[in-house]
Amino acid sequence: xxxxxxxxxxxxxxxxxxxxxxGQVEQLLVPDLEQNMERLQRFLGDGAxxxxxxxxxxSFPNQRYTLFYMDGxxxxxxxxxMLLGLLxxxxxxxxxxxxxxxxxxxxxxAVGKIRSATAIEEVGYAMLEGSSVILVEGSLKAILxxxxxxxxxxxxxxxxxxxxxxxxxxFTENLRTNTALVRRIIKSPKLRFDYKVIGRETRTNIxxxxxxxxxxxxxxQEVHRxxxxxxxxxxxxxxxxxxxxxxxxxxxxxxxxxxxxxxxACAGILEGQVVIMVSGTPFVLxxxxxxxxxxxxxxDYYQRYDISTFLRFIRVASxxxxxxLPSLYIAITTFHQEMLPTPLLISLAAQRxxxxxxxxxxxxxxxxxxxxxxxxxxxxxxxxxxxISIVGALVLGQAAVQAGxxxxxxxxxxxxxxxxxxxxxxxxxxxxxRLIRFALMILGGSFGLFGIxxxxxxxLAHMSGLRSFGKPYLLPxxxxxxxxxKDTFIRVPWWAMRKRPIGMSSNRVPNQHxxxxxxxxxxxxxxx
Amino acid sequence: MKSTIRSAMMAVVLLxxxxxxxxxxxxxxxxxLAITSATGVDWDGHNWVMSYQVLIPSAxxxxxxxxxxxxxxxxxxxxxxxxxxxxxxxMHSFSESPRKLFYAHNRVVIxxxxxxxRGFNELLDVYFRNSGPxxxxxxxxxxxxxxRVLEQFMQLQIIPGEGMKDIILSEARNxxxxxxxxxxxxxxxxxxxxxxxxxxxxxxxxxEDTSTLDSFTHTTIPSKxxxxxxxxxxxxxxxxxxxxxxxxxxxxxxxxxxxTTIVTPCTDEQGHRGFDTFVIQHSSTRLKPKxxxxxxxxxxxxxxxxxxxxxxxxxxLYKPDITxxxxxxxxxxxxxxxxxxxxxxxxxxxxxxxxAEKAHRKYPxxxxxxxxxWNSVFAETPLEVQAxxxxxxxxxxxxxxxxxxxxxxxG
Numbered sequence: 010x011x012x013x014x015x016x017x018x019x020x021x022x023x024x025x026x027x028x029x030x031x032g033q034v035e036q037l038l039v040p041d042l043e044q045n046m047e048r049l050q051r052f053l054g055d056g057a058x059x060x061x062x063x064x065x066x067x068s069f070p071n072q073r074y075t076l077f078y079m080d081g082x083x084x085x086x087x088x089x090x091m092l093l094g095l096l097x098x099x100x101x102x103x104x105x106x107x108x109x110x111x112x113x114x115x116x117x118x119a120v121g122k123i124r125s126a127t128a129i130e131e132v133g134y135a136m137l138e139g140s141s142v143i144l145v146e147g148s149l150k151a152i153l154x155x156x157x158x159x160x161x162x163x164x165x166x167x168x169x170x171x172x173x174x175x176x177x178x179x180f181t182e183n184l185r186t187n188t189a190l191v192r193r194i195i196k197s198p199k200l201r202f203d204y205k206v207i208g209r210e211t212r213t214n215i216x217x218x219x220x221x222x223x224x225x226x227x228x229x230q231e232v233h234r235x236x237x238x239x240x241x242x243x244x245x246x247x248x249x250x251x252x253x254x255x256x257x258x259x260x261x262x263x264x265x266x267x268x269x270x271x272x273x274a275c276a277g278i279l280e281g282q283v284v285i286m287v288s289g290t291p292f293v294l295x296x297x298x299x300x301x302x303x304x305x306x307x308x309d310y311y312q313r314y315d316i317s318t319f320l321r322f323i324r325v326a327s328x329x330x331x332x333x334l335p336s337l338y339i340a341i342t343t344f345h346q347e348m349l350p351t352p353l354l355i356s357l358a359a360q361r362x363x364x365x366x367x368x369x370x371x372x373x374x375x376x377x378x379x380x381x382x383x384x385x386x387x388x389x390x391x392x393x394x395x396x397i398s399i400v401g402a403l404v405l406g407q408a409a410v411q412a413g414x415x416x417x418x419x420x421x422x423x424x425x426x427x428x429x430x431x432x433x434x435x436x437x438x439x440x441x442x443r444l445i446r447f448a449l450m451i452l453g454g455s456f457g458l459f460g461i462x463x464x465x466x467x468x469l470a471h472m473s474g475l476r477s478f479g480k481p482y483l484l485p486x487x488x489x490x491x492x493x494x495k496d497t498f499i500r501v502p503w504w505a506m507r508k509r510p511i512g513m514s515s516n517r518v519p520n521q522h523x524x525x526x527x528x529x530x531x532x533x534x535x536x537x
Numbered sequence: 538m539k540s541t542i543r544s545a546m547m548a549v550v551l552l553x554x555x556x557x558x559x560x561x562x563x564x565x566x567x568x569x570l571a572i573t574s575a576t577g578v579d580w581d582g583h584n585w586v587m588s589y590q591v592l593i594p595s596a597x598x599x600x601x602x603x604x605x606x607x608x609x610x611x612x613x614x615x616x617x618x619x620x621x622x623x624x625x626x627x628m629h630s631f632s633e634s635p636r637k638l639f640y641a642h643n644r645v646v647i648x649x650x651x652x653x654x655r656g657f658n659e660l661l662d663v664y665f666r667n668s669g670p671x672x673x674x675x676x677x678x679x680x681x682x683x684x685r686v687l688e689q690f691m692q693l694q695i696i697p698g699e700g701m702k703d704i705i706l707s708e709a710r711n712x713x714x715x716x717x718x719x720x721x722x723x724x725x726x727x728x729x730x731x732x733x734x735x736x737x738x739x740x741x742x743x744x745e746d747t748s749t750l751d752s753f754t755h756t757t758i759p760s761k762x763x764x765x766x767x768x769x770x771x772x773x774x775x776x777x778x779x780x781x782x783x784x785x786x787x788x789x790x791x792x793x794x795x796x797t798t799i800v801t802p803c804t805d806e807q808g809h810r811g812f813d814t815f816v817i818q819h820s821s822t823r824l825k826p827k828x829x830x831x832x833x834x835x836x837x838x839x840x841x842x843x844x845x846x847x848x849x850x851x852x853x854l855y856k857p858d859i860t861x862x863x864x865x866x867x868x869x870x871x872x873x874x875x876x877x878x879x880x881x882x883x884x885x886x887x888x889x890x891x892x893a894e895k896a897h898r899k900y901p902x903x904x905x906x907x908x909x910x911w912n913s914v915f916a917e918t919p920l921e922v923q924a925x926x927x928x929x930x931x932x933x934x935x936x937x938x939x940x941x942x943x944x945x946x947x948g
Binding site (some may be wrong): 258259342343344346351354355356357359360361362363364367368406418448451452454455457 | 541545552564565566567568570572574591594595597598639641642644664671696699
């Protein structure tokens with residue numbers, strides 16, 4: 010599975026045996042078939058799912074051979090075709106010890122991808138990945154046949170990043186499917202898939218995908234270097250990799266983007282970003298990434314640029330609302346009452362009559378309640394879903410106000426904050442705002458607007474120091490790259506985005522241009 | 538790595554310290570505030586008597602939200618404190634109010650005529666020295682006690698303090714007879730070259746008080762708060778009143794007329810007497826000092842334009858000479874208003890027109906001499922008024938209704 014072209018095959022082999030070895034002596038195959046079979050069975054732990062079929066060939070009646078595979082992770086149809094080919098093989102052959110082995114490879118096995126192996130370990134690991142193995146009596150080499158398959162989820166609509174207009178395909182848990190989805194979109198020979206295996210026990214396959222010549226070479230090398238440094242027993246999701254390779258560990262902000270959408274991944278690849286796919290999860294990683302990327306949805310590029318720009322402003326506004334609104338409310342109502350218009354002040358003061366807690370405690374109470382509700386909504390079984398929404402509306406609503414626990418204005422503030430936090434397209438950026446919100450609430454409740462401003466200053470300084478694979482996080486605002494501003498919080502029409510983002514993609518001049526000049530629609534000129 | 542963990546720990550500790558220290562500093566919850574909507578200043582001969590109109594938020598918003606439930610509660614409460622100084626009096630409020638007085642939303646400060654005649658430097662000092670009360674608060678003078686004004690309810694506006702501010706703003710915008718004088722402007726006027734300023738009067742028209750909610754069960758309320766005359770201040774002391782016509786003249790001379798109404802008498806061919814009413818929509822006044830032969834004189838150039846809004850006389854407004862005549866009549870009227878105000882100012886010995894600043898700016902050398910006794914210089918300074926008025930529109934009907942009916946009779 011992890012060897013799809015000849016060049017990479019040798020590299021992959023080296024890697025595989027290299028990790029296996031660890032000082033252990035390799036068990037090479039011996040001419041005795043029974044012994045080989047026994048050693049292989051022992052290596053794989055005599056599992057009930059190991060299928061072993063002893064066969065003889067009609068042209069070589071004295072030479073037995075065995076077919077080994079792991080049931081469930083192989084493609085049943087391939088096995089069937091292969092068996093049929095082996096059993097019905099009527100080709101005439103020379104009688105030679107080496108003959109059966111070459112005969113099987115050359116004429117009998119009706120499967121595309123075949124290679125040979127000489128060590129028990131190599132054979133065993135290949136089987137664990139879904140290959141079938143043929144051991145031939147008297148031969149020192151085993152035939153590994155790629156029959157990877159088995160049950161996997163089909164390509165479905167992504168659930169975490171939905172769009173109104175745009176492709177409805179989403180990545181799946183199957184790495185091969187995922188690479189195919191990308192290949193189907195970018196049909197370029199420059200598209201590179203570099204495969205790796207990480208995880209001592211899980212041996213998870215990983216693909217590093219980029220466009221040669223568009224992605225910056227040093228970024229690609231850096232991605233490789235960081236991934237190669239990972240040493241872990243298991244990789245179950247791309248989040249494992251993300252935490253190992255991000256530039257700074259202690260930051261609330263995500264430094265690597267993730268997506269479930271092949272079109273979003275491809276858009277990243279085409280802008281010079283590197284995509285890291287991990288087998289077993291539909292979420293692929295995109296790096297390097299900047300702050301503004303988290304406010305961009307792939308749909309922005311499919312609908313008109315004016316509405317896209319408007320929506321991006323809405324998202325940025327929502328980000329600030331979800332980060333700042335409760336703290337601003339606390340600060341203004343407890344420190345800066347003079348900032349409120351009189352009727353609003355009276356109305357807020359009237360609501361606060363009889364509320365037992367200070368505004369800060371009140372806000373914390375409601376925010377924590379909302380976070381609990383939200384977590385409950387995510388974790389609980391689907392079937393009891395309606396229960397939580399009914400009870401939730403009571404806890405975070407009119408009932409709480411009537412019970413005299415909180416003021417109605419606070420319920421509105423918390424609810425609006427909650428809604429605003431869902432507008433941000435990237436869930437991980439929304440989580441960053443959530444965490445920062447609590448810190449700012451404490452600052453706002455202790456020092457008023459002064460505290461909030463200080464907090465924001467610290468945040469800004471922190472963000473300016475962040476890097477994602479060496480790229481400044483606040484690019485293109487700091488350092489300012491004017492030509493990159495066309496696709497940030499605004500989006501200009503496609504015909505005006507002539508160049509790829511400077512600094513993110515390769516700076517080789519001919520590669521920078523996406524579109525030729527003068528592509529602005531001009532019917533008059535065409536007519537003339 | 539170790540240092541990052543350390544700094545992260547430090548941040549957590551500092552943030553949690555913040556939680557514990559809330560309640561320090563100047564944090565104050567909304568339900569600990571006594572929001573003041575109007576302040577009154579009285580003088581009992583020895584002490585300052587400060588009165589506060591404090592809002593009761595629950596009563597107000599209950600009126601807004603759920604209507605008709607429960608017994609009606611007064612939206613405001615008025616109480617007074619005494620002290621040797623204004624701040625001392627305010628301090629005494631802590632011994633009778635469960636909440637801290639909060640002045641940032643104060644709309645008006647009412648001073649009684651007694652205080653105004655005594656002098657109110659102290660009040661201005663309090664406003665300019667402290668950050669709490671705002672200098673944009675409107676100042677008003679009342680002939681009685683300030684406290685009684687604060688006790689009055691107002692029609693349409695639940696909060697009387699806010700209502701008083703609304704009245705003065707709307708008046709200044711729509712009839713321009715009385716100006717809205719915020720505290721900072723009073724301070725600027727009194728420290729200016731002329732050391733004179735004006736304040737609008739607010740008074741209670743009607744004998745009874747409208748200080749219970751029961752009054753609002755009738756269509757007519759027993760008394761109303763009304764704006765009246767213009768109080769003239771000189772050296773922080775009130776020296777007299779100007780009537781409304783003179784007050785309009787002051788507004789014209791100060792260039793503060795935004796919109797006002799001028800009524801001129803008219804006579805038509807049949808000898809019918811009536812009035813033409815004009816709404817002045819734009820007006821600008823340029824007051825220019827002139828020194829001729831060592832004698833100071835002023836020229837006021839008024840350039841106004843407006844709309845004819847009512848006409849009683851049967852006149853054909855298509856004829857240019859008739860409209861010309863109307864325009865010159867209005868100009869004449871303006872001229873008289875200005876001259877009347879100027880004369881009154883001279884008699885009272887208060888240059889509330891900003892004439893001193895103009896003279897100071899134009900003739901800085903001569904000003905040194907004049908400034909020693911500006912009032913006597915000002916008293917002998919003549920004013921020449923060059924008023925110009927232009928009718929921009931006649932309204933929708935070009936002939937007066939009177940004219941149309943007269944014509945029918947003839948036909």
